[in-house]
Amino acid sequence: MDGVYNYMEHLVKKQLDEVLKRYECCKCPQCKRDMYAYALNLLPAKYVTSLEGEAFTKLEMLDASARVKLITVTTEAVHTVIQNVRHIEA
Ligand SMILES: [Zn+2]
Structure with missing residues (x-):
């Protein structure tokens, strides 16, 4: 539905870029x-209805165990x- 976003997608994108900085692996599209896709399949979706402001991309929106899971x-x-x-x- 228009206007509903899974902010986990944004967190995974950011986290993936962080992880890839430390690896000399293939980074092709x-x-x-x-x-x-692999990471998103294993993580719970977190839906929000607005992408305004920066809050939705902040790792702090997850509790500690969810943050560990995102990184792992x-x-x-x-x-x-x-x-x-x-x-x-x-
Ligand atoms: Zn590749």
């Missing part, structure tokens, strides 16, 4: 999409995808 799952997503790379080698 296909691998990043696979990592992103995102790191696991990177590991899983780089071990099962599906992109087409150019």
Whole structure:
């Protein structure tokens, strides 16, 4: 529905960029999409009705255990995808 957003998507995007800074792995669009989808499938959706302001992108919107899960799952997503790379080698 228009006007409803899953802010977990934004948190995963930010967290994925953070994790990828520490890895010398493939960062092509296909691998990043696979990592992103993998992580989102394991994390609960967090719906909001406004993307106004910055609050929706703040990690502080999650409680401590949800934050740990976001970081753990995102790191696991990177590991899983780089071990099962599906992109087409150019
Ligand atoms: Zn790739």
